[in-house]
Amino acid sequence: MAVQNIFIAGMEKCGTSALYAWMVANGLAEERVPGVKEPYLYANDAPHPPRTRTSSLPLLDASVGYAGNAAVVARMPEYDTRIVLCLRNQLERTWSAYKMKKLIFGARADERIHHLSSQGNAETGRRRLDELELDQETYSITRSYFPRRSHHHVDRYLQKEREHLCSHDFAGRIEYELSFFLARRMLPFLSVLDASFLYRPMRNLLERYQPEDLSVVSVNRLADAADRRRFVNGVFGKDVETPDVPFSFSSGEVAFAEPKPDFNDKSFDLLRAAFRYDLSQARALIATTRFGDSLLDNAALDRYLDPR
Known part of the structure; x- marks a missing residue:
C-alpha cells in the first residue's frame, strides 16, 4: 500500500x-x-x-x-x-536548545523584543517573538505525557526547572543535568541534553x-x-x-548575552x-x-x- x-x-x-x-x-x-x-x-x-x-x-x-x-x-x-x-x-544542538529555552523562559517580553529586533526592525522582532512565545505550549506538551490527576505535580516541577534554567549559565546547566541523570537515571524537565x-x-x-x-x-x-x-x-x-x-x-x-562556548575546551x-x-x-x-x-x-x- x-x-x-x-x-x-x-x-x-x-x-x-x-x-x-x-x-x-x-x-x-x-x-x-x-x-x-x-x-x-x-x-x-x-x-x-x-x-x-x-x-x-x-x-x-x-x-x-x-x-x-x-x-x-x-x-x-x-x-x-x-x-x-x-x-x-x-554539542551544537545542546547549545541551541539551551539558548532557545533560555530565551523562551528566561527573559521578559520586552527584553526578548529587544534581542530579536537587534537583527532587524522592531516588527521583525515582534514577529519572531510570537514564534518564541512557547512557554505555555511547552507546559501543555509536557503535561500531555502524564495523567491529568498529576498535572499539578508536573507544573510544580516544570516551575522548579524553569527557575534553575534561568539562574544558571550553560556550564552550570550541563553539570546539573549530568548529575541529575547519574542520581536518577533520567533527565529533568526542560532538558537541554x-x-x-x-x-x-x-x-x-x-x-x-x-x-x-x-x-x-x-x-x-x-x-x-x-x-x-x-x-x-x-x-x-x-x-x-x-x-x-x-x-x-x-x-x-x-542575539544572546551569553557567549557561545568553546566546545574544544577540556571542561567539556x-x-x-x-x-x-x-x-x-x-x-x-x-x-x-x-x-x-x-x-x-x-x-x-x-x-x-x-x-x-
Whole structure:
C-alpha cells in the first residue's frame, strides 16, 4: 500500500521545522492537524478524532519528542508509515536548545523584543517573538505525557526547572543535568541534553518499525539535488524533483548575552566522551536504516568529539 503516515519524530533544533514546511509546500504530505506542526496526539492514549483527509497524501506529524519515549512510539501507527529522524552535531544542538529555552523562559517580553529586533526592525522582532512565545505550549506538551490527576505535580516541577534554567549559565546547566541523570537515571524537565543522545531514540523506533521504514538525515544534506531526490523517492515513493529545503538554524539569528562556548575546551571532556560513545552506538543502528548514514553530515557530527 501507499505510505499513509509520515512522522518527523526527532530531534528538536535539528532543522525539523524547515523540513516539515518543505514537505507540505511541495505537496509531499498534508498536515495531520491543519496548521499544527507538533500536535503530540500520541503523547498519551486519550482518544482523538480521526483526520478527515483532503487528498491522497500521507498525513504528516512532526512532534519531535516522539522518538525519545518508547511508550509513545508504541502508540504510533505501525503499518504504511515512514519515520524521519533529523540529526545535528550533539554539542551544537545542546547549545541551541539551551539558548532557545533560555530565551523562551528566561527573559521578559520586552527584553526578548529587544534581542530579536537587534537583527532587524522592531516588527521583525515582534514577529519572531510570537514564534518564541512557547512557554505555555511547552507546559501543555509536557503535561500531555502524564495523567491529568498529576498535572499539578508536573507544573510544580516544570516551575522548579524553569527557575534553575534561568539562574544558571550553560556550564552550570550541563553539570546539573549530568548529575541529575547519574542520581536518577533520567533527565529533568526542560532538558537541554535529552535530544542530543541518539542511541535510545534509534532503539525505540527500531523496536517497532522495520529498518527500511526509518530514514536518518542531516537536513543540510538535502541541498544536494541528487540526495534530495533519493530522499523523496525513499520516503514518499515518488521520483520527482523538488526545490531546495529553505534551511537555517533559527537560534543562530538571535542575539544572546551569553557567549557561545568553546566546545574544544577540556571542561567539556566528560560530555564529549558521553556523546562520542552514544554516537558510536547509534551509528551501528543507523547503518541498518533505509539510507544508512549516506544522508548524514558525518564530518559535522564528529566535530569536537576528538579531544585535543
